[in-house]
Amino acid sequence: MERERLKGNLDLLLLSVLAAGPAHGYAIITALRERSEGAFDLGEGTVYPALHRLEAAGLLASDWAQVPGRKRRVYALTRKGAAALAGERAQWRRFAAGMQAVVGWPA
Amino acid sequence: MAAVRRGDAGSGGVAGMTGPVEEYLRLLRASLRTRPQETSRILAEAEDHLHEAVAAGLAAGLTETEAAEAAISSFGSVRAVARAHQTPRSRVLAALGHLAMAIWFLAGTALMSVFAVGLVMTVVIVTTSPPGGPPPPDPDPSPGQVAWLLAACGLLGLATLVSYSRARRVLQRGRGRR
Numbered sequence: 001m002e003r004e005r006l007k008g009n010l011d012l013l014l015l016s017v018l019a020a021g022p023a024h025g026y027a028i029i030t031a032l033r034e035r036s037e038g039a040f041d042l043g044e045g046t047v048y049p050a051l052h053r054l055e056a057a058g059l060l061a062s063d064w065a066q067v068p069g070r071k072r073r074v075y076a077l078t079r080k081g082a083a084a085l086a087g088e089r090a091q092w093r094r095f096a097a098g099m100q101a102v103v104g105w106p107a
Numbered sequence: 108m109a110a111v112r113r114g115d116a117g118s119g120g121v122a123g124m125t126g127p128v129e130e131y132l133r134l135l136r137a138s139l140r141t142r143p144q145e146t147s148r149i150l151a152e153a154e155d156h157l158h159e160a161v162a163a164g165l166a167a168g169l170t171e172t173e174a175a176e177a178a179i180s181s182f183g184s185v186r187a188v189a190r191a192h193q194t195p196r197s198r199v200l201a202a203l204g205h206l207a208m209a210i211w212f213l214a215g216t217a218l219m220s221v222f223a224v225g226l227v228m229t230v231v232i233v234t235t236s237p238p239g240g241p242p243p244p245d246p247d248p249s250p251g252q253v254a255w256l257l258a259a260c261g262l263l264g265l266a267t268l269v270s271y272s273r274a275r276r277v278l279q280r281g282r283g284r285r
Binding site: 029048049067070071072073 | 188
């Protein structure tokens with residue numbers, strides 16, 4: 001999977017993972033890798049700036065949680081984030097359907 | 108919350124927090140060009156992430172060193188992570204800072220060069236002029252003015268280079284503390 005194409009869709013992917021419920025960075029990245037069956041394997045440290053950016057845009061909210069010996073930042077989808085995700089999903093479905101119609105799958 | 112539970116499963120393995128991870132976090136702290144509050148948050152998240160990744164590696168049967176190295180490799184190079192956290196504003200500020208420091212250094216070097224060249228030329232003129240010969244007719248600027256100019260260039264150049272060196276050390280210490 002080309003990294004640039006993945007980066008272009010990272011916001012949608014992160015919002016989609018968080019639609020299942022609040023999670024911290026490691027869990028989000030692990031879920032992304034597992035749900036994509038290993039296809040979406042980003043430089044893990046570079047996902048955090050995207051989470052921060054989505055939070056700054058009001059699409060995510062986050063708070064510290066305490067785990068033994070350290071702090072953990074847990075992210076959750078906001079109402080605005082859920083609305084943005086719905087819009088992005090609809091756009092993605094239209095785009096994917098268009099691509100599928102033109103490119104198709106090999107027989 | 109399933110994702111959180113999955114991530115928590117391995118967080119008991121704190122024993123995996125070995126030297127390489129600590130060194131990575133130290134280097135990341137020194138490389139980040141973010142505000143102190145952001146830096147703390149970035150480092151706390153990186154530490155939590157690396158703990159989790161090391162614990163997962165240990166659970167998968169890796170040694171502590173292997174688990175730490177795998178965790179760091181997956182997280183990304185210090186350079187890549189620090190760059191990813193740069194905002195357009197911090198990029199501009201960092202570039203302006205580098206430019207100011209370069210100008211500071213060049214100014215000091217130029218002043219010291221003027222001083223050195225002037226000193227060499229003075230020595231050459233003094234040593235090559237015939238002893239007891241007639242003095243040159245009313246030179247402009249006078250030798251006294253030239254001496255003052257050279258001394259001023261030398262002192263100013265020295266002060267500029269010393270202050271540059273101190274400023275650089277302070278900046279490096281500040282980055283290390285964040």
